[in-house]
Amino acid sequence: MRLLTLLLSTLHFLTRALASQGCGHPLHPPPTPGGASALLKLDTGESRQYLLHLPQAYHIYSPVPLIVAFHGKGQTNKEFERQTEFTKPILNTLGAIVAFPQGVNKMWTGDPESPPRKERDDIAFTSSLLTHLINTYCIALEQIYIVGFSNGGGLTNLVACDPEMSTRIAAAAIVSGAIYKDKSLKVDKGETLFDVCKPGRTPVPLLEMHGSKDPVIHYDGKSTPDGETVPVEEWLEGWKVRNGCKEGGEPTWEGEVHGGSVKKRSWWCGEGKEQQEVLGHYFIEGFGHGWPSILGQGDDEGLRFGPVGWNATRDIVDFFGSKSLPTEWRVPGKRVRDEL
Numbered sequence: 001m002r003l004l005t006l007l008l009s010t011l012h013f014l015t016r017a018l019a020s021q022g023c024g025h026p027l028h029p030p031p032t033p034g035g036a037s038a039l040l041k042l043d044t045g046e047s048r049q050y051l052l053h054l055p056q057a058y059h060i061y062s063p064v065p066l067i068v069a070f071h072g073k074g075q076t077n078k079e080f081e082r083q084t085e086f087t088k089p090i091l092n093t094l095g096a097i098v099a100f101p102q103g104v105n106k107m108w109t110g111d112p113e114s115p116p117r118k119e120r121d122d123i124a125f126t127s128s129l130l131t132h133l134i135n136t137y138c139i140a141l142e143q144i145y146i147v148g149f150s151n152g153g154g155l156t157n158l159v160a161c162d163p164e165m166s167t168r169i170a171a172a173a174i175v176s177g178a179i180y181k182d183k184s185l186k187v188d189k190g191e192t193l194f195d196v197c198k199p200g201r202t203p204v205p206l207l208e209m210h211g212s213k214d215p216v217i218h219y220d221g222k223s224t225p226d227g228e229t230v231p232v233e234e235w236l237e238g239w240k241v242r243n244g245c246k247e248g249g250e251p252t253w254e255g256e257v258h259g260g261s262v263k264k265r266s267w268w269c270g271e272g273k274e275q276q277e278v279l280g281h282y283f284i285e286g287f288g289h290g291w292p293s294i295l296g297q298g299d300d301e302g303l304r305f306g307p308v309g310w311n312a313t314r315d316i317v318d319f320f321g322s323k324s325l326p327t328e329w330r331v332p333g334k335r336v337r338d339e340l
């Protein structure tokens, strides 16, 4: 019986999923599948922490998707897990492994108060974490997703823009992304950190959600307390073009969802059969700065302006479920096709 299971799951990953190097590795819990997330350490020159959740159905021979979730500034990964509920089976319908890294001093590269990228590079940290996870656990390489809130959304954008990292992720989601214009975030040639966006593959399918009354990262990018940010419309326009849609192109689909409280727009682009939703946007009427969910957040409602009647996590997981990394990108930064 055990041999049969083994054979079947081996067959499963040979035919359907691109199994990561960690498939077949014996499991040394914690975390236990379906149990509480475990706080683990990763040594990348400095010791970094992350929370890791394994789904109930985890099996060392069956590749499963991976979601890496970046908290907002001032948060812990534990709080972010509780707010987003990415580890709740009812919302994690992909049965994904979920990793919640912890930013140093509760922030990430991309925040004006975080050290320059030369000194602390959270894109490089994300790369090390990904490599560690795929070498240790059985992950479907074509189903790796990233998501982030606020400053964590800014980092998600930087990862999606990165020439190498963009070739390792299938899709990304951002809630109230903090995409700063701050000149102190300078990189080479006078460009600021967020001016540089050169994904190594396109499209990088993205979903962004933003409250119309966000008091921290204003929708129009102005009067934002921590300094100007890129207005959401401008940010959408950038990704529209990068992801292969027409400049200034109208959305393919536009309408109200979640009982009219959300105006959703989505752009479907690409050639013929490859046509897909490459960019989606939620304009959340009257919503502030926080994670959209039906869950109360205790004392933290001041900026969020209360719960909504739906769970962003569910929509994000659904979006992820419709995306997978094209096969030729399973070798990081390299088209397999070019090697043949």
Ligand SMILES: *[C@@H]1O[C@H](CO)[C@@H](O)[C@H](O)[C@H]1NC(C)=O
Pocket (backbone or CB within 6 Å): 085, 088, 090, 091, 294, 295, 309, 310, 311, 314
């Ligand atoms: C939202 O998440 C909660 C778990 O906190 C769950 O009970 C509820 O059914 C979910 N609602 C929807 C519409 O997904």
